[in-house]
Amino acid sequence: MSGRSDIKKQLRFLVHDHKSLAGKIFDFSVQALVLISIISFTVETLPGLSPEAKSWLHKIEIVTVAIFSLEYLLRLYVEDKKLKFIFSFFGLVDFLAILPFYLSIGIDLRSIRAVRMVRLVRLFKLMRYSKALRIYADAFYQIKEELVVFLFMTLFLLYFSAVGIYYFEHPAQPDKFQSIFHSLWWALATLTTVGYGDIYPITVGGKIFTFFMLMIGLGIVAVPAGLISAALVEVNRKANDK
Amino acid sequence: MSGRSDIKKQLRFLVHDHKSLAGKIFDFSVQALVLISIISFTVETLPGLSPEAKSWLHKIEIVTVAIFSLEYLLRLYVEDKKLKFIFSFFGLVDFLAILPFYLSIGIDLRSIRAVRMVRLVRLFKLMRYSKALRIYADAFYQIKEELVVFLFMTLFLLYFSAVGIYYFEHPAQPDKFQSIFHSLWWALATLTTVGYGDIYPITVGGKIFTFFMLMIGLGIVAVPAGLISAALVEVNRKANDK
């Protein structure tokens, strides 16, 4: 019993400690495997892959899932509060990272892309190792309210722009500005200044309206980035003062 | 008489208080109805709606207007200075929110889109409930002068760019850069970096001119967002100091 408890202690150390050599190797292996798995996931979507390449990608997937499954069982084993781990953020991430594979054994899921996409949650496994992310989460948290307000102002602006441009452009381009929903796509591409060029006003009224919405919009849409920058600068200043 | 005064008091409480349960339910109902009404307004513009769908949207509109009318009368009833309310910002918003419907009973307004668009003012009813908006209005107010100056600089820059590009591009693309007015559309899309791609310079002179206008313009057009961010950060800092 004491021996088993000892092993559990050592395993827990392996999993949770990021400073010992064993811990570093464990961490690095998981991170490397996530990257390999993601690259393999990306390559898989290339058109015209040879059967050999597909076979190799499948083998990589099997090995990846096997190791991730072992990792999941290990993390579950060393945890005292098992249920808490299972329903924690990273517990769910670890589970969803291997689920699609096991689901696909019974049924052929190759056509159900949504299930395959779930494999992408593996990327979130990397977040376990980012100290910076936690610090910046604080900065985001501090300006949460302002960001929500600006999100609402942006939504309002997008909607208002869409209605306005629909009013001006629908009669001239009924196929492009078919409805306010179609106009919302224009409003998004315009106020974020992406401007794909697939849809744009051609009437004088619509162009003048675009001018006004851009004058107001640029002062609204770019503000969140400014707020986040300021919050990060503040967080750094406090860290430096200490 | 005292009973009637009592009811008036209670109704006023219902309308103006945002903390009691009754007040919260009243507020929430109005907000929900605004959203339903706006979604219905948006869906209405979809092409190829079935007659049943149209009939449902019409029913939603009738119910919405009925409730908004009651709300308007209620707000008018509880107010002592009735004229002041009628011509206040929110009084006008409440009135314009129901006006198009009553106008459309007599005459068929389905073709007069401008009147139907007025229904959009319902969105402004939501502003009654936003505390943040009032705080940020202060921030905007503080940098009012700078924003006006930058608006003028932007207008000057847009006009100057339009004249310059007209000079360079009109001989090469007389159909695109027909006049300075047409060039203004190019100037707007370029200096805001939207760049739809419907109109752009093709001459060497026009391209070099675009380079200079963008070098100057990017330093001008993006400034308002920076000023607004800074003002908001300042407002927050003061609020935190208290």
Added chain:
Amino acid sequence: MSGRSDIKKQLRFLVHDHKSLAGKIFDFSVQALVLISIISFTVETLPGLSPEAKSWLHKIEIVTVAIFSLEYLLRLYVEDKKLKFIFSFFGLVDFLAILPFYLSIGIDLRSIRAVRMVRLVRLFKLMRYSKALRIYADAFYQIKEELVVFLFMTLFLLYFSAVGIYYFEHPAQPDKFQSIFHSLWWALATLTTVGYGDIYPITVGGKIFTFFMLMIGLGIVAVPAGLISAALVEVNRKANDK
């Protein structure tokens, strides 16, 4: 002599004072005339103007030039150091604002657009009346060196991007990326995020190169706006402290 000196004094007061009623009327008249003249200048470029409209625009131009000429002579008259005024910024602006008209009497300049464009300097006459502009000129002056450094970094980045994309895309699109000069146009549209869509990479190498240039470029090109914002905020803070 004393009477003449008195008139000169009064006229000088009219021209230089911005607070008395007479001074305000004088200032407002000049500003209004500038705007009318600029609008007329813009309308003139519209294609398909009727002969009557053209005749009206010509009449407006004659009246405008007549009044601006009187204003120029008046300003010259009240100034003691006449040569200094003639070669001052606003002296030259006032002169260039009327010059094209007088030149066009002798020769037909309708075809020489460059000369007609000179009329645009009339816009600068408005700058006499902007207090804010002078304050902000100070803010710009303070960060002059940084702006110059960033202009050079931007130029370097544009050139480097142009050379790189030429290397990647010239073999694939010899008609679009004909030379480094043509590639510079791509670099400008891309790094400023305008993205007209008239020219873009299609090779894998060119796309990866674009990724790297954008990652570096966005952190450089948007900095001047940030510096100008910060300088303006600083200028305002100092003004408020006083």
Added chain:
Amino acid sequence: MSGRSDIKKQLRFLVHDHKSLAGKIFDFSVQALVLISIISFTVETLPGLSPEAKSWLHKIEIVTVAIFSLEYLLRLYVEDKKLKFIFSFFGLVDFLAILPFYLSIGIDLRSIRAVRMVRLVRLFKLMRYSKALRIYADAFYQIKEELVVFLFMTLFLLYFSAVGIYYFEHPAQPDKFQSIFHSLWWALATLTTVGYGDIYPITVGGKIFTFFMLMIGLGIVAVPAGLISAALVEVNRKANDK
């Protein structure tokens, strides 16, 4: 021996001193030659150059390389630790600036563009003379960690956007969104707001997904510019305090 040592001292002074007249002339000559060489390099890529022009560009190149070679030998001569200079940043730049020419004597390198591109390192020779660059390098160094974090967040966001849009758009536009790699190009052009318009979503799901990615993305991608601005403002403030 003493005479030779004296000459070496004087040459070292010429090379390293930037304040004496001789030093200024030396510095200016190198800078001018770099610019001439870069302009010649750029002009060389123009299509349809006459044989005379090509001959002139070749002569300029020979003279440039000759002088740069002398400069390199001079710098090597005056340096006591020769190996350290050879493998220093500027030592390598000076060497690479002349290498392509000498390589091209033996073999015809006109077709190997990559080698010709190396001539571009001559631009880096200009960095020797920029004081500001060194100061700003400090500012960048201070926010190094934040920039790295944001680079990773941007990479994550780009990849996540690419996977998502591939999921939505691949079935509708299999030729445009062929694979996640092709989708990454869309993600780059969209999140940086370049928006060339060569590839964009057409499905409702893809457009809604684009909305969410842009709402998150604009708050991430524009932050580095804000951080760099803040760091520069800080560096300047400290410099002014001294």
